[in-house]
Amino acid sequence: MDLYSLKRFVARYKLYITIILILICGYVYVSGHDKTESEELKKDVVASTAHAFHEEEKTITVYIDGAVTTPGIYIVAEDTRLYMLFEKAGGLCEDADIGNLNPASLLKDGQKITVRKIGDIEDIDESDALIDINHANKDELSALPGIGQSRALDIINYRNEHGPFATIEDIMNVSGIKENTYNKIKDLIKVN
Structure with missing residues (x-):
């Protein structure tokens, strides 16, 4: 094939050659781009999983008894407030007296909360x-x-x-x- 024949071939199939080159370039671009997005997605999944695992570690254990529906030991998030524990324990009983409690207070690990009933005589605990x-x-x-x-x-x-x-x-x-x-x-x- 001489130079003249090559020029005629290119001139005749110029449009087809251009389309093929565009398709090849597009394929290469999309393949590389998908790989990058896939790698970023994997990194995001790993990061969010690690974050979720790290957050799971931040728990405390508290005990609630008295005038709640389901007294017992609860494992809750570190930033849990007392009113949230009331909800987790099934709510307060109708005769609950929370006058001595602050529902907005943050809970502490190992804390014991006693919800008194209306009319209960307060036991005077020396530690109180x-x-x-x-x-x-x-x-x-x-x-x-x-x-x-x-x-x-x-x-x-x-x-x-x-x-x-x-x-x-x-x-x-x-x-x-x-x-x-x-x-x-x-x-x-x-x-x-």
Whole structure:
């Protein structure tokens, strides 16, 4: 085939050659593009699965009893509020008295919630009379012997900076609270 014959062949089939080249280029483009989308989709699936698994780890275990439809132990998300636990426990009974509970409060791991019935005589639990230094406000803390308004703010600031107290003895890590002050308040405080 000489050069002249090749030119005639190209001129005669120019349209067909162009269409074939466009189809080949399109196929190559789409094949590579689908592979990229497929790889991105796989990455998204792996990432969302890992995210879902990670979120599953953030659970707490709580116990609810008293005037709820289904008392018992529940495993709930870490950010669950008390009213959500009421729903999970089948709701409150008609004679439930939640006056001593805050339905908007966040639950804590290992927490026990007792929903009293209207007219129940409150059992005075010695631990309920104690001040929880991890949740007490300035007024509650300043009511403790040897702890004034200023020291109460120091306790709250320490708690906010370092996290909750693990034991009641940890309150001695707060500036200005030494063993003498601790001995005055140790029977009046708790950590929860």
